[in-house]
Amino acid sequence: MNAYVTEPARHTPVLGEWEVVVLGGGPSGLAAATAAARAGRSTLLVEKSGYLGGAGTGGGLSTFCGMYSNVHGEHVLTVRGHATELLERIDRLGGLRAPHLSFSDRIQAQAYDIPAYRSAADDQVLAAGAQLLYHAFAVGAVVEGSTVDGVVVESKSGRGILRGQVFIDCSGDGDLLAWTGTSHHKADPHGEMLFPSTMFRINAVDGERAGPAWKTLPRMMDEAVAAGRPRFPRRGAIVRPQRDDLEWRANATQLRNADGSAVDGTDVWQLTHGEVQGRTQAQEVFGFIRENVPGFERAYIVDIGPEIGIRETRRLLGKYVLTEEDVRSCARFEDSIGLNGWPVEAHVDGDLDIRWPYGEDPLGYNELPYRMLVPESGPANLLVAGRCASMTHGGQSAARVAGPCFAMGQAAGTAAHLALEKHGVVAEVDTALLRVHLESEGACLSLL
Structure with missing residues (x-):
């Protein structure tokens, strides 16, 4: 009504x-x-x-x-x-x-x-x-x-x-x-709107052991899904070191509504849903990274983007x-x-x-x-x-x-x-x- x-x-x-x-x-x-x-x-x-x-x-x-x-x-x-x-x-x-x-x-x-x-x-x-x-x-x-x-x-x-x-x-x-x-x-x-993402940053990374993890992580995620793991929010996760090798950024989430549509950045209810979903996805993807990627064993999420990244x-x-x-x-x-x-x-x-x-x-x-x-x-x-x-x-x-x-x-x-x-x-x-x-x-x- x-x-x-x-x-x-x-x-x-x-x-x-x-x-x-x-x-x-x-x-x-x-x-x-x-x-x-x-x-x-x-x-x-x-x-x-x-x-x-x-x-x-x-x-x-x-x-x-x-x-x-x-x-x-x-x-x-x-x-x-x-x-x-x-x-x-x-x-x-x-x-x-x-x-x-x-x-x-x-x-x-x-x-x-x-x-x-x-x-x-x-x-x-x-x-x-x-x-x-x-x-x-x-x-x-x-x-x-x-x-x-x-x-x-x-x-x-x-x-x-x-x-x-x-x-x-x-x-x-x-x-x-x-x-x-x-x-x-x-x-x-x-179908037409680009999907938004929630960015997060990871600290306490051993950069030397991590090596070029941005090249190996996407392959590891694909292999895990092929072996029966539930699909990730999206393929092609992007991880990269920041100013110092101990801190990395991660672009690995994708925000959608229950019907599969992209979260609309002009709808406050969808934005609210997306904020919660993005943080949940960040924790999920990070858990996989910490458990599977060398150099991330002691790492933790130091920051999750304060706002959804609308594209x-x-x-x-x-x-x-x-x-x-x-x-x-x-x-x-x-x-x-x-x-x-x-x-x-x-x-x-x-x-x-x-x-x-x-x-x-x-x-x-x-x-x-x-x-x-x-x-x-x-x-x-x-x-x-x-x-x-x-x-x-x-x-x-x-x-x-x-x-x-x-x-x-x-x-x-x-x-x-x-x-x-x-x-x-x-x-x-x-x-x-x-x-x-x-x-x-x-x-x-x-x-x-």
Whole structure:
């Protein structure tokens, strides 16, 4: 039975006004806020948690994927600019490990210390001149005609409105684009939506005895299932050492509902179910690791990600929709604002499916067009960056990781600055000028 309560009308206070308001403090959001503020715009970054980093901190991910590309067999750092400055800040705090090879040694990723990332992200955004608002949960939008006028937030201080001139949705779930009626697509949990995971970290590992356990563990799990053990949450568990060999991270869970569908990150009941299920799965998989993998006999779980790692929910329908074909054919665009070198990483039911660029000697990366940040229909002053940008399911399975999200965020923040010179209309940004600005800030837009 559905029941409703009519709440009394109320006057909601305006908490402030900025030229640029960024919703969400993951890689795209912190990069967007940094770029807009460095360009001289008054900027507010709004985050529901008490720290930045998104899934990379709150989800316990602890690895940057998509920073490097395999270019004709050479591993090249292709996401640069503000992202590489962030890596340097993390490194100065002693929190960065040298890049390592992943997925049959075909692509590089980079592990980091989560507390160092949180501190470095604070420093970078604040040093740029942006303002942070933590513990503010966005719940709605104020739309006036063809523009967004404000974001409605709830917090311990109550309800309030954050007004702005240009807004950037980096929420991951596309919350702002949904509230404003912006054109978008919602992934279908019954087959299309990528399955979420709960990350966990393991301490007291004997790294010397463990050796390359990331290569042997998947085979051991397959053999155990073949011998009659109940199936694991998914095949292809990923384990890797962190900053020090005594601590390892594990990406080995897969969260689903009773009907087999992927847990939907926009449904609070499913999120609750997923949190409990993820912790249960983490303990189950870790038990197998401790009992069977050399070097883990004295190990224990030191941390389980505070939040589920959501991979896919809403996606913008933009001026351009990045496709899996674009990723695998290493597409180029005249309005490129950054690069993605990560393969299609599809977290399908019970497994992990990696799909690489076509050919024997591929270029190894695709360019990201500015148009994938610009709505096809919706408010004129709204940009969307990160995993909720304009991509198909297959395209998003690659470009949702940290590296391309950093690139999209820096571009969105810079474009917001340029849009303010065009009455806030993001579709009127001169992409040639945008590219000049990005390159002047160290971004890599092409290697050709």
